[in-house]
Amino acid sequence: MLETVRHNSPVWRPYTQERTTPLPPLVTHAKGAWLHLEDGQKVLDGVSSWWVSIHGHANEEIAEAIYQQALTLEHVLGGSFIHTPGLLLAEKLLPLLPQNFKKIFFSDNGSTAVEVALKIAYQYWINQGVTTRKRFLSFEEGYHGDTVGAMSVSAPSPFNTKFRELLFSCSYTPFPWTYENDPDIEEKESTCLEALQKILEEEAGTFAGMILEPLIQGAGGMRFCRPKFLKDATQLAQKYGLLVIYDEVFTGFGRTGDWFACTKAETSPDLICLSKALTGGFLPMAVTAATQKVYEAFLSENPQDALFHGHTYYANPLGCAASLKSLEILEKNISGFQLMEGRHLKGLERLAQLPAVQRARACGTIAAFDLRTEGADGYLNPLGKIAAKKALERNLLIRPLGNTVYLAPPYNISQEELDFCYDVLFEVISLIAP
Numbered sequence: 001m002l003e004t005v006r007h008n009s010p011v012w013r014p015y016t017q018e019r020t021t022p023l024p025p026l027v028t029h030a031k032g033a034w035l036h037l038e039d040g041q042k043v044l045d046g047v048s049s050w051w052v053s054i055h056g057h058a059n060e061e062i063a064e065a066i067y068q069q070a071l072t073l074e075h076v077l078g079g080s081f082i083h084t085p086g087l088l089l090a091e092k093l094l095p096l097l098p099q100n101f102k103k104i105f106f107s108d109n110g111s112t113a114v115e116v117a118l119k120i121a122y123q124y125w126i127n128q129g130v131t132t133r134k135r136f137l138s139f140e141e142g143y144h145g146d147t148v149g150a151m152s153v154s155a156p157s158p159f160n161t162k163f164r165e166l167l168f169s170c171s172y173t174p175f176p177w178t179y180e181n182d183p184d185i186e187e188k189e190s191t192c193l194e195a196l197q198k199i200l201e202e203e204a205g206t207f208a209g210m211i212l213e214p215l216i217q218g219a220g221g222m223r224f225c226r227p228k229f230l231k232d233a234t235q236l237a238q239k240y241g242l243l244v245i246y247d248e249v250f251t252g253f254g255r256t257g258d259w260f261a262c263t264k265a266e267t268s269p270d271l272i273c274l275s276k277a278l279t280g281g282f283l284p285m286a287v288t289a290a291t292q293k294v295y296e297a298f299l300s301e302n303p304q305d306a307l308f309h310g311h312t313y314y315a316n317p318l319g320c321a322a323s324l325k326s327l328e329i330l331e332k333n334i335s336g337f338q339l340m341e342g343r344h345l346k347g348l349e350r351l352a353q354l355p356a357v358q359r360a361r362a363c364g365t366i367a368a369f370d371l372r373t374e375g376a377d378g379y380l381n382p383l384g385k386i387a388a389k390k391a392l393e394r395n396l397l398i399r400p401l402g403n404t405v406y407l408a409p410p411y412n413i414s415q416e417e418l419d420f421c422y423d424v425l426f427e428v429i430s431l432i433a434p
């Protein structure tokens, strides 16, 4: 029965050319860093299942918290009520963010967290009678999600090629991404800051805000920038009056080696989007956090000045309970994310001996490098797909972005398991690009 279903699967897969891509293996269960497949194969999840499973899979404490919450209050409409897990989660999140952050708005995923931030920034100006600030500035190679607004502020890429004409127009400025021992970084940073300064001088009055992935451009190719650039760019945009939106959907909750990219860089944006690791990978949930200043622009006697946005599963109690437990676990294991960069650097050092490995880099819990290629760099470069296939045959799940290969494992991965990841990568790269 199972077989029949799978040869004619009713599931339309994401990001997949279904005509040419064989059906994927079936996962029966997972524990810790390991996925168990139907045929008995055990695969190490080197990417925390799209960057969410920070405590590994099937964590019992989170499972128990969800179960208990489900027996108490599984859901209630967010428009009419609030509940304890929702309040507790907002109260727990705010002190972790820069101190001027005072409000938490709930939604369902990273893209909706971005949509909410964009709508808040846009309406912020309109509510104050400013009618000229209606556009957004964002960064080249940035990625902010797959809904229409999120695609609009994302840089042109294979994720949105077919939709460009549907999207609202947005301006892009360059991002000084860097790697270990990059000789040109100072120059790249000043070039990028000059470009930012120039567009702000000319067009600042037309921008409602600037959105960026702080410290790490994830889907765009694991491109890291230095905290100093983030700080300078944020301050510059704020000096020109733009609201600065940090899309920390990926960088939040320890990924960068600190709680958030903004705490690592000691910067204070105006809006922050969080999702991926929020619930520890158990349930889809997101938040958009706002400063008091932003929030106050929505308070008036006019009902139309309110934020007309909301989702059916607003502040879902199960998601809140999972998030609260995930944060509690994270607080007890801060060293898990703080110490991973050093562990990655050791592994990368070994890989860097291979001639095919270039631009090795680590930021917090993420390690990345580019495979030298004769084709163009970028998402459609086939080298990564070949590497992923060979790695899977050797029991390691990776999902390279074109010829960029990266690891973003659960924070509690053992040294033995991490060594295993690097052993497999070493073997695979030696094989495909000797």
Ligand SMILES: *Cc1c(COP(=O)(O)O)cnc(C)c1O
Pocket (backbone or CB within 6 Å): 109, 110, 111, 112, 114, 143, 144, 145, 146, 213, 218, 219, 247, 248, 249, 250, 275, 276
């Ligand atoms: C994944 C991601 C998103 C989109 O999140 P979804 O939950 O997939 O909608 C947005 N921004 C960044 C930086 C992301 O990494």
